[in-house]
Amino acid sequence: xxxxxxxxxxxxxxxxxxxxxxxxxxxxxxxxxxxxxxxxxxxxxxxxxxxxxxxxxxxxxxxxxxxxxxxxxxxxxxxxxxxxxxxxxxxxxxxxxxxxxxxxxxxxxxxxxxxxxxxxxxxxxxxxxxxxxxxxxxxxxxxxxxxxxxxxxxxxxxxxxxxxxxxxxxxxxxxxxxxxxxxxxxxxxxxxxxxxxxxxxxxxxxxxxxxxxxxxxxxxxxxxxxxxxxxxxxxxxxxxxxxxxxxxxxxxxxxxxxxxxxxxxxxxxxxxxxxxxxxxxxxxxxxxxxxxxxxxxxxxxxxxxxxxxxxxxxxxxxxxxxxxxxxxxxxxxxxxxxxxxxxxxxxxxxxxxxxxxxxxxxxxxxxxxxxxxxxxxxxxxxxxxxxxxxxxxxxxxxxxxxxxxxxxxxxxxxxxxxxxxxxxxxxxxxxxxxxxx
Amino acid sequence: xxxxxxxxxxxxxxxxxxxxxxxxxxxxxxxxxxxxxxxxxxxxxxxxxxxxxxxxxxxxxxxxxxxxxxxxxxxxxxxxxxxxxxxxxxxxxxxxxxxxxxxxxxxxxxxxxxxxxxxxxxxxxxxxxxxxxxxxxxxxxxxxxxxxxxxxxxxxxxxxxxxxxxxxxxxxxxxxxxxxxxxxxxxxxxxxxxxxxxxxxxxxxxxxxxxxxxxxxxxxxxxxxxxxxxxxxxxxxxxxxxxxxxxxxxxxxxxxxxxxxxxxxxxxxxxxxxxxxxxxxxxxxxxxxxxxxxxxxxxxxxxxxxxxxxxxxxxxxxxxxxxxxxxxxxxxxxxxxxxxxxxxxxxxxxxxxxxxxxxxxxxxxxxxxxxxxxxxxxxxxxxxxxxxxxxxxxxxxxxxxxxxxxxxxxxxxxxxxxxxxxxxxxxxxxxxxxxxx
Numbered sequence: 098x099x100x101x102x103x104x105x106x107x108x109x110x111x112x113x114x115x116x117x118x119x120x121x122x123x124x125x126x127x128x129x130x131x132x133x134x135x136x137x138x139x140x141x142x143x144x145x146x147x148x149x150x151x152x153x154x155x156x157x158x159x160x161x162x163x164x165x166x167x168x169x170x171x172x173x174x175x176x177x178x179x180x181x182x183x184x185x186x187x188x189x190x191x192x193x194x195x196x197x198x199x200x201x202x203x204x205x206x207x208x209x210x211x212x213x214x215x216x217x218x219x220x221x222x223x224x225x226x227x228x229x230x231x232x233x234x235x236x237x238x239x240x241x242x243x244x245x246x247x248x249x250x251x252x253x254x255x256x257x258x259x260x261x262x263x264x265x266x267x268x269x270x271x272x273x274x275x276x277x278x279x280x281x282x283x284x285x286x287x288x289x290x291x292x293x294x295x296x297x298x299x300x301x302x303x304x305x306x307x308x309x310x311x312x313x314x315x316x317x318x319x320x321x322x323x324x325x326x327x328x329x330x331x332x333x334x335x336x337x338x339x340x341x342x343x344x345x346x347x348x349x350x351x352x353x354x355x356x357x358x359x360x361x362x363x364x365x366x367x368x369x370x371x372x373x374x375x376x377x378x379x380x381x382x383x384x385x386x387x388x389x390x391x392x393x394x395x396x397x398x399x400x401x402x403x404x405x406x407x408x409x410x411x412x413x414x415x416x417x418x419x420x421x422x423x424x425x426x427x428x429x430x431x432x433x434x435x436x437x438x439x440x441x442x443x444x445x446x447x448x449x450x451x452x453x454x455x456x457x458x459x460x461x462x463x464x465x466x467x468x469x470x471x472x473x474x475x476x477x478x479x480x481x482x483x484x485x486x487x488x489x490x491x492x493x494x495x496x497x498x499x500x501x502x503x504x505x506x507x508x509x510x511x512x513x514x515x516x517x518x519x520x521x522x523x524x525x526x527x528x529x530x531x532x533x534x
Numbered sequence: 535x536x537x538x539x540x541x542x543x544x545x546x547x548x549x550x551x552x553x554x555x556x557x558x559x560x561x562x563x564x565x566x567x568x569x570x571x572x573x574x575x576x577x578x579x580x581x582x583x584x585x586x587x588x589x590x591x592x593x594x595x596x597x598x599x600x601x602x603x604x605x606x607x608x609x610x611x612x613x614x615x616x617x618x619x620x621x622x623x624x625x626x627x628x629x630x631x632x633x634x635x636x637x638x639x640x641x642x643x644x645x646x647x648x649x650x651x652x653x654x655x656x657x658x659x660x661x662x663x664x665x666x667x668x669x670x671x672x673x674x675x676x677x678x679x680x681x682x683x684x685x686x687x688x689x690x691x692x693x694x695x696x697x698x699x700x701x702x703x704x705x706x707x708x709x710x711x712x713x714x715x716x717x718x719x720x721x722x723x724x725x726x727x728x729x730x731x732x733x734x735x736x737x738x739x740x741x742x743x744x745x746x747x748x749x750x751x752x753x754x755x756x757x758x759x760x761x762x763x764x765x766x767x768x769x770x771x772x773x774x775x776x777x778x779x780x781x782x783x784x785x786x787x788x789x790x791x792x793x794x795x796x797x798x799x800x801x802x803x804x805x806x807x808x809x810x811x812x813x814x815x816x817x818x819x820x821x822x823x824x825x826x827x828x829x830x831x832x833x834x835x836x837x838x839x840x841x842x843x844x845x846x847x848x849x850x851x852x853x854x855x856x857x858x859x860x861x862x863x864x865x866x867x868x869x870x871x872x873x874x875x876x877x878x879x880x881x882x883x884x885x886x887x888x889x890x891x892x893x894x895x896x897x898x899x900x901x902x903x904x905x906x907x908x909x910x911x912x913x914x915x916x917x918x919x920x921x922x923x924x925x926x927x928x929x930x931x932x933x934x935x936x937x938x939x940x941x942x943x944x945x946x947x948x949x950x951x952x953x954x955x956x957x958x959x960x961x962x963x964x965x966x967x968x969x970x971x
Binding site: 104105106107109110111112113114117118119120141142144145147149150152153154156157158159160161164165167168169170171204205207208211215216217218219222233236237240241275276307309335344348349350351352359360361362365368369371372373374375376377378379380381384 | 547673674
C-alpha cells in the first residue's frame, strides 16, 4: 500500500486519509491464507456447527413470505422487531428492560465503533483504551486523528486506580478526553476479563469524571465457565454506549451489530448511520430475527462455548509443552491469548520467519497506539482445529527458539522489520486481513 | 431531533457532529408512512415484479452449499467473483475491460460516497455538485464540513461552461476543490440526463483542471427509451471514481454497491472501508453473484424500465392535467421529476398542508446546500401505482391552488416553516426517511 506507484491525487486527500494504515501483515497476507499455514492470527469464528439445513429453509421462507420487505430499504435505525430481540439478548449481560428505541442496528458492531469515532473525535482529542486494545478500534480512532492513551490492565482487566490517575493527569494537562474504549469480556487481544468487583468501580469513576464509556462486547456470550458478568451499561446507562454483535455468537456474514446509547447520542448515531449507509440490510436483519425467534440461539452459543473451550485448552497446553520460556494470559472465554516473549525478542521482526515456518500470529505492536508491544504476540484459537493449534504452536516454538539463540549470541534477533517481507503487494484475498479482526 | 431534552454529552461531540441534520420531513414521517397518504416523496424501488420464488430457492441453496462461507467474514475489498461480475455490469455503461482489482464492494453505493467524503474532505474544502443535487450526498459532504458549490444544469445536464467558470473562479480565490460530484443519468432530484455530447467535454475539463470526478450512477440501467450513454469513467478512467449500485436495477435489501477507482484511491477506499465495517456482507455478495449468474438480470432491469416508464407517464400526464401553473422536467429514466412552483410559493412551508391533504413530496430545499430550492419540489414516481400517482398529483394540485390564492390575496402563502409540524417526534418508522433516498 505504501508502494512507489505515483498517485496523481496524493495532494487531494483529506489530512485524516494519511492516517489510514495498512494491516501490519497485509504484505504477508497471500502467504498466510495458504492452507499449509496454521494461522493463529485471524479472528474468524468457526461456523462449522451452525444448523445450515434449517438456516437454508429459513432463508427460503423469508424471501417467499416477506421478500418484498426483506429486499427493500429499511429504516436507518434498524428494524423494530429485531431491536426488541436485541434487548432480550442484552438481558444476559444484566441489561434489564432496555428500550428498543435506544438501539441502533449497524453493519457489524465495527460500524457502530466507526460512527462513535466520527461523532466524538476532533483532531487531538484523547481516547482512553486498554493496554493493549483492539486493532480495529485503534484504526477508527487513528483515522480521526485521536490521541489514544493506553490505561494499564492486569489479569482482572482495567485497573481502576490507573484509570483514575490517567484521567486526573490528562485533565490537569487540559486535554479533552472523549471516551474510554473498553472490552470488558475476554478482551481482544489480551484475553482478560474485567472482574465483577471492578465493574461498578470503573462505571462510577467515569460517571463522576463525566467520561463516556464505549463498552464493546462481541465475545460476552462466549465465556467458557459461566454466564456473562454484568455489563458496565447496567451500572451507568447514561454514561455508557454499549456495542453488541452477533458475529461471534451466531455468524458475521450478514454484518449485524448494534449500539445501545443514551437518547441524544442515539439520535446522532442514527443520523450518522443514515449518512454512511442509508440503512442496514433488511434481509440480514429479518434473517437474524427469525434465527433468534425460531432457534435455541442461547443453546447454540453454549455449544460454541464448549467448542472454543476445547481450543483454548489445546492452545494453553501446547504453550506449556512447547514454549516454556514465554508467559501468556489464561482466557476464560473468547478467542485470544496474549503471549509475552523472552527478553530481547521482537514479534514484529520475527513474523516473516514465522510465516516461512508456516505459522502466523499478530505482532503485539498492532494493539498499541504508541509503538509498544514488540515483545508480545496475539495468538487466536478460534478458527484452527485443536490439532492444528498444537502444530502451530510447535512450529512457532521453533522460530522463537532460533530467535532466542540469535539474541543470546548477538544481543539481537531482529533483522530490520520488513527485510523478510515480499517486495510486491499480494493479490486480493478471499478472507479478511487477520489483524483487522 | 432538535428537542429540548438536555444532552449531558453535548460538549463532547466532535465539531462535525453538529453538522448532521435530520431529514427535512422526519418530523412528518410517521404521518407520511400511513397507507392513506400517497407518498411522492420516497425513492424506494418497486420490487413487486422480482421472481421471489426462484430467489427463495437461490437463498436456500446458497446456505446449503456454501453456508460456512456465506455466513463468514469476507475480504474488505469484496468478493472477487462478484467484482468480476460487477465489471460485466459496467460494460453497459461503456466501461470496457475494467479490472476487478480496481473495484471495492460497499454497503450500498451510499457507503462509497461516505468513504469518498471521509478520504477527501477537510473542513472548508470545496465539493462541486449539480444544482440541485442528491440530498444523501450533500449530507455526507456536510458531515465533513465541506463547502458545496452548486454548478448549473439545464435539460442536457451539467453545463460545461458553467463548470469551467466555477472552477476558474474558485481557483482564483485559492479554494481547494476536492471533486465534482455528479449523477449523469436521470439525476436525483432533477430527473435530467447529461447529453452524450457533453460527456467527453465534462471529462476533459476535469482532466485538464485536475479535478476528480465522483460519478454516481444508481439509475443508469433504468433508461426508458434506450441503453445507457457512456459513463464519464469511460472517457477519463484516471480522473473518475465511478459508483454503482444494484439497489435500483435489482434490490436494495442486501445493501450492495461499489466503487471503481484509480489504483491509489482504491487502496485508500479499502482501508477506510475496513475501518468502517471490516467487510461487506458475504451472504449479500454471494446471493447477488448467484442472481447475476443464474438470472436474466438485464431482462429484469428492462422489465423494471417499462414498469417505471408507465409510472413516469402517469406522473407527467397528471401534472399536465392538474398542475398547469407549474413546470417540470421530463425524465427519460430513473425515479424523479423536478417541479417548479408558481411564483411566490414555498414548497417547504407548504409541506405540512400537503401531508394533511394526504400527499407527500420532498421540498426542493433539501437538494441545495445554500438554502435555495423553496420554489421546487421533487416528485418521485417509483413506488406508488400509476393510479395512486394520479390521485397524489390531484391532491397536490388542491394544495398548490389554495396556496396560490393566499399568495395572490396576501402576497405570501407561507405560514412560517415548521408551524404545521407535529410538536413531538414521531416514533421510529419501518421505512427509510423519504428524503434520504
